[in-house]
Ligand SMILES: NC(=O)C1=CN([C@@H]2O[C@H](COP(=O)(O)OP(=O)(O)OC[C@H]3O[C@@H](n4cnc5c(N)ncnc54)[C@H](OP(=O)(O)O)[C@@H]3O)[C@@H](O)[C@H]2O)C=CC1
């Protein structure tokens with residue numbers, strides 16, 4: 001099966017970078033292989049860009065900025081709306097490309113395409129609502145007003161786990177605000193980014209407004225994006241380690257930063273929870289994208305009174321999950337992205353077991369081999385184990401035991417991360433207390449799936465800076481300018 005035979009519109013498969021409205025091979029004319037994580041087979045050879053290509057993309061974005069920024073917001077919104085419609089028209093093809101290069105099951109890929117498109121629709125609407133303020137003046141002879149203006153050229157560096165939606169969540173608000181963008185997609189998943197650009201071009205996004213710099217020389221491309229003075233904002237989703245590095249690199253030119261970094265989400269099940277609902281919430285939160293999301297439950301904290309019952313119910317549900325390649329039929333769990341990801345899950349399991357954790361189900365590589373790992377539930381997990389402190393980013397549900405509410409909050413907050421948290425309870429007083437006490441940017445209460453384009457996505461502590469999606473997501477790509485009108489009495 002070749003990728004083009006899977007597609008109704010084979011033109012969506014692009015392998016060259018997209019700079020200034022042209023599909024280009026890159027200065028060095030070098031390529032890198034994109035592999036199917038389920039089989040290791042090469043799917044396509046994609047242009048490997050260098051610093052000079054990145055500079056050209058930034059200069060194209062800089063040149064395109066004045067005209068794009070000057071368009072009335074309504075006109076930008078019309079172009080974005082066309083892009084949104086094209087994304088949905090090509091949902092199946094985009095999902096096929098996504099599953100092949102990223103590995104997630106096809107229903108999840110279709111869901112990601114719809115989710116990704118929702119950011120374009122949402123920000124097409126929000127573009128028209130970037131209101132300023134009139135500030136009641138304390139001076140009789142002056143009037144004080146604020147206006148919002150696009151920040152300028154934006155660099156977006158995106159991860160492989162959501163190769164479509166993490167781009168649209170950044171590019172949607174940036175273009176809506178009047179910014180132009182250079183995207184560097186993850187080396188594992190450039191094809192989804194390029195397919196997005198094909199449809200942006202068809203929707204009428206002008207040359208230079210959206211540029212895609214593909215490549216495996218991340219530090220070289222990232223070095224140029226963070227050094228170049230024309231880039232006024234860097235929006236990054238990925239690991240905390242690289243986020244910190246990029247933050248340092250941006251200091252030299254004082255760029256605005258949007259950072260969506262790692263998480264270590266607690267998922268708390270109190271004695272008074274609806275256990276069946278909590279199991280369903282765990283499946284949704286922990287095992288979405290085979291455990292590879294930054295908002296995945298990383299630590300399941302379960303109260304002593306329901307610990308054994310919850311563990312049994314969860315293990316029974318996890319045993320039923322089908323594992324396999326996206327194109328091999330009805331599967332709920334795909335491969336992990338690469339060998340390194342498999343090794344990390346195996347390391348967390350081995351460390352926990354060596355310190356007394358018990359394997360309730362899974363606990364080993366999957367018989368399919370390669371990048372497949374069995375969905376796993378561990379019990380008797382404790383605070384000293386690796387999994388308590390590091391993001392596993394894989395299909396491992398470790399169950400910690402706690403005694404009371406104070407204990408649960410202490411454990412939940414015992415991490416330098418603060419992205420998502422979840423808890424299940426039916427006591428309304430407890431719900432408010434815990435929601436307020438928990439240190440996270442997003443909290444799911446009796447709900448395991450919290451992401452939507454209309455709500456602010458982002459973290460506190462070392463999970464990042466800024467918010468994406470929602471009305472706040474547009475503000476992150478705009479500057480507030482204060483205008484003081486004097487001389488009213490002359
Ligand atoms: N918050 C989230 O959603 C994500 C979190 N993670 C976490 O990070 C761990 C490691 O995943 P990994 O893919 O290595 O994450 P990275 O942070 O390395 O990758 C994310 C993006 O940053 C790019 N990048 C890497 N190094 C640099 C650099 N020096 N300068 C500029 N850009 C750079 C990558 O490019 P390239 O692909 O070319 O290396 C990719 O586009 C995961 O196990 C998980 O814990 C990972 C992905 C997403």
Ligand SMILES: O=C(O)CCCC(=O)O
Pocket residue numbers: 161162166237260292293294295451457
């Ligand atoms: O892992 C991420 O960074 C993206 C999470 C996907 C989402 O829920 O929006």
